[in-house]
Amino acid sequence: MARRIRTKPRKSASQARSRATVEALIGATARVLVKDGYDRATTNRIARAAGVGIGSLYQYFPGKEALVAAVIDRHTTEVRELVRASLVKVALRPLEAAAPELVRAMVDAHRVSPALHRVLVEQTPRLGRLEGVEAIDREAHALVRAYLEAHRDEIDVPDLELAAFVCVTAVEALTHAAVVRRPEALTDERVPLLVDEVTRMIVQYLRGRKAPEVHRRG
Amino acid sequence: MARRIRTKPRKSASQARSRATVEALIGATARVLVKDGYDRATTNRIARAAGVGIGSLYQYFPGKEALVAAVIDRHTTEVRELVRASLVKVALRPLEAAAPELVRAMVDAHRVSPALHRVLVEQTPRLGRLEGVEAIDREAHALVRAYLEAHRDEIDVPDLELAAFVCVTAVEALTHAAVVRRPEALTDERVPLLVDEVTRMIVQYLRGRKAPEVHRRG
Amino acid sequence: MARRIRTKPRKSASQARSRATVEALIGATARVLVKDGYDRATTNRIARAAGVGIGSLYQYFPGKEALVAAVIDRHTTEVRELVRASLVKVALRPLEAAAPELVRAMVDAHRVSPALHRVLVEQTPRLGRLEGVEAIDREAHALVRAYLEAHRDEIDVPDLELAAFVCVTAVEALTHAAVVRRPEALTDERVPLLVDEVTRMIVQYLRGRKAPEVHRRG
Amino acid sequence: MARRIRTKPRKSASQARSRATVEALIGATARVLVKDGYDRATTNRIARAAGVGIGSLYQYFPGKEALVAAVIDRHTTEVRELVRASLVKVALRPLEAAAPELVRAMVDAHRVSPALHRVLVEQTPRLGRLEGVEAIDREAHALVRAYLEAHRDEIDVPDLELAAFVCVTAVEALTHAAVVRRPEALTDERVPLLVDEVTRMIVQYLRGRKAPEVHRRG
């Protein structure tokens, strides 16, 4: 038993230490990325910011790109969870109720860490699209498409595939642009305006002639 | 006169030569950007691709960023012209007629040189947003806003500023995403489908309850 | 006694374990050296190949050079034994009988582990000459010289020191070159040809005018 | 003409400058190699020793190995010329006259820059054997073989291929070992002793029973 007690802490200890180093590095990468931009985010700078030797950085990551990929992963995981949870929540609700919920989730997703999001989208090349952001788009697309199929009778568009593409792209672009270029539109009290506008757009687009009555806030 | 005739050509000649060098450099930058990506686009490589000494490059451009900026300028000018021309053309037409025309112009704008566009948007950091693309967005925004104000009676949205933002952002994102992620949707015969869909979205969004009758291609 | 029996095994056990670790490290070094070359043979890689923590490596060896030195030691000891045994065996025999025996021993020595031998000679700098190989050469020189002195009457060379140098160097070079550059000359059935040729060379050189009759295989 | 005069100097000027830089780098590499050994010969150190920026080094050489290869090339070219010239010179002479000449040439070849030769042979890995030294050995082998064939009637060995291998290898090893391990045997007045000894060895080996009378210096 004594041995086991010793053994396990040892292993845990070193694992915890490793894990801490890795976490510190990913965190530092995010911070440096936001503060200095992609190009100035050198491996040495990241290591220093993490309070870690440059050697340790290379013990866990093959290079800068891997670090950035890890940051993207971490960030997109958070965002993905938000979006996924929201879609699950509204799966059975009708369009008018589901749409604002989803748009709101999208806005919230972009507000998680806007500065990081911006750097990731605007400055991060090569991988960015490929791995992280693209993946999240694909998943959102699939989920939205499933929703549309389940609610086909509420919808008046010819091609659901195309409709899913249009919805996801438009909503993503609008929330992203709002975060990036109109931060003043995202104060807590003004968020509903944006959400409302985007929601209306989507609902009308999907409803088409089936629109019973356009709903608009007071 | 003879002298003048000689002088002017000569002067023009050298001006023409300078101009040619500058053009060669901008063209080479675009080519290298597309072929090798932003990071591999070194000044030496660009100079070689332009058939020009590296020294000459620095005679005309203060550095790499200036070259890229020039490429962006040249590209956005083309795009801007297309969009501007289109808006002028439809300024007096009603929404239903104007919208598809504008969307179509936007798609055409993205099809000018998609590969370059992609590199510029995805890989080019720092300036990209700031100088080039942002500017074109701002102008589009202003023009669209002017159109909306002129056609206010056809439109059922409370905030024209916000509406212009929504329209420009959504259309830009949809055409861009189509170019980048759905190139198969942009074969000549399939472009109308995309245009139609995007148009419907915008028109319904703007028309709201005022919508007389939804127009759809047979 | 019981205690002693226990104690000794225990002590041996730990000694044996140490010894095993040391052996594992030397073996791993040799293997890595052959497989990856001197430069790629890092201490971490060696430790991993030995199935031992890097810390343990440094418990037993002050560094990479010491490991390589140990490999050289081990290798040269084997070789030395072969050569020494052979020389002792032929000490009293006349030149014609002794020479082929010795040459054969030299060839065998080089065939012990040619790949390792090659790495050691070709890639291992700094110590190689100094410690290992040089030592074996010196010893061979001394032994051969002693033989020559004991058989002075059979020999027709002015300077025995020089003659020993010539013999050792030539034989070593020929067997080495054969191993390294003519491995096809070292199949079991072809070894005698090489041995014969080298033997003739040495004998004729040493015999000079005293040569009674040149001996050649059928 | 004026133009041509200008043009050519310009081109020559820059070519001369390039050439000078390249020469400086090769020279510096040789010097650093001798002074500090292969491992300590870093590219930065070489550049500094050449009085040249590190960037210039990489303008002309892809890396350290290329520099060393250039040094080997330059060195082996010198040596090769010596050996080749010597062989041409003695091509028609009988063995007894040719052998000492050749051995002497070999010794001279090794005395060109012994320190560099030593570093190249002992410390330089990977390429050394492969490109430079191996090549020179192959050429020597071919030339010697041709000589032996032309003088077959003076020679009493069954396999000329093998004989050429034995001669080249033995002579090379002996002169090399003398240079490296017995520099005292290579003072100007003592060289003849070595040459004589090696010559006798080779001649007797090749002559075998055909040996008419062994020639020895008084």
Next chain:
DNA sequence: CATGAATGAGTGTTCATTCAT
């Protein structure tokens, strides 16, 4: 004693930029 996470000096290499020709 064994371990392996952590270290950082040191190395190779790139590339924007300058300046003598």
Next chain:
DNA sequence: GATGAATGAACACTCATTCAT
């Protein structure tokens, strides 16, 4: 004006070695 050789700051990355556990 054109050229391209030269430059060196800056960066990515390795690996022998240490030391807390």
